[in-house]
Amino acid sequence: MLLAIDAGNTNVVFALVDAGAIRARWRIATDPRRTADEYAVWLSQLLALEGFRIGDVTSVIIGTVVPRALHNLQVLSDKYFKTEAVIAGQGRAPWGFQLDVEEPQNLGADRALNAIAAHANHPGDLIVIDFGTAATFDMVDYTGAYKGGIIAPGINLSLDALVTAAAKLPRIAIEAPKGNISVIGRNTVDQMHIGIYWGYIAMIEGLVARMKSEVGRPLKVIATGGLAVLFEKHTDVFDAIEPDLTIQGLWMLWERSR
Structure with missing residues (x-):
């Protein structure tokens, strides 16, 4: 195995x-x-x-x-x-697709692997969002070529920065809202939950909308990373959630290297 x-x-x-x-x-x-x-x-x-x-x-x-x-x-x-x-990406396991960007050597292995698996699993033009330490939004065209993307702070990184810089703010768990949904918090913890969670939803929806507008063609949105399922109940921006996309990419690259 x-x-x-x-x-x-x-x-x-x-x-x-x-x-x-x-x-x-x-x-x-x-x-x-x-x-x-x-x-x-x-x-x-x-x-x-x-x-x-x-x-x-x-x-x-x-x-x-x-x-x-x-x-x-x-x-x-x-x-x-x-x-x-x-x-991955070296020796007998080159990426095997076009990196149509200014600095192809700087593309992270995880993003390249996501592109391989997403293109293999889904036809057409794609946006691949990976919720990790950073949140990355990658555009993969219908040929499988990597066309560029966006890097934003991950949600845990954003929360850590907020708590570290503001002495009176407590450390909170990141979780989807339950019960009545309001974006006007009545206490500090609720206000932090709203800012982190709904702020992140707004960022995801806003960046995806701008990418779709710029490309001008239908784009399917594939989400991966451990926190992808955290957002799916409160946004319809994702067409598919595939938590193991990077591992799938590693397996596909290994098969190709044989």
Whole structure:
């Protein structure tokens, strides 16, 4: 089976993929100092809990936006899985689609992988929104070419900045509103929930509307990332939500690299 590793700025996601089907997934906080041995101890226990063994992993592919984390993940693959990891976007696993932007070398691996999977799953022109540490809005045309996009602060990042900079504001959990929906808060916590949640909805809807207007053709909106489901009940901007889009992209790129 394939071990697909998506190393993001906040978490590293490990997914066990068998013929395109995700059999298990785990995540751990991103720490470039974490050694291959530490990963192996953690992973071996989680594999066992799901009924798998280290020997069940025969191939590894890594996509990362944290360059410092790559070396230890490669050592993990070499030492414990006895296979040389395929690195997304490098060597025998180039992206395989046109990067029609000014600085193609700076496109994050997660955004490229999302583009691969979204284009494979959906025909036509697309907007792919990934709710991660940053919120990214990417335009992929009907040929699969990446045409550019938008980077905005992620909702957790925005909340952290607000709480850090304002001494009297409490730390709150991000959650969808329940019961009667009002955008006029009667206390500090409610006002923060409204500002963060509905402010983010307004940003999503506004940016998607501007992208659609600029492109001038129908665009299907695909959302991914752990927080995508947080917004779907209160906006109709998404045509599809695919939480595992990045892992799907890793599997498709690995299949192509073979």
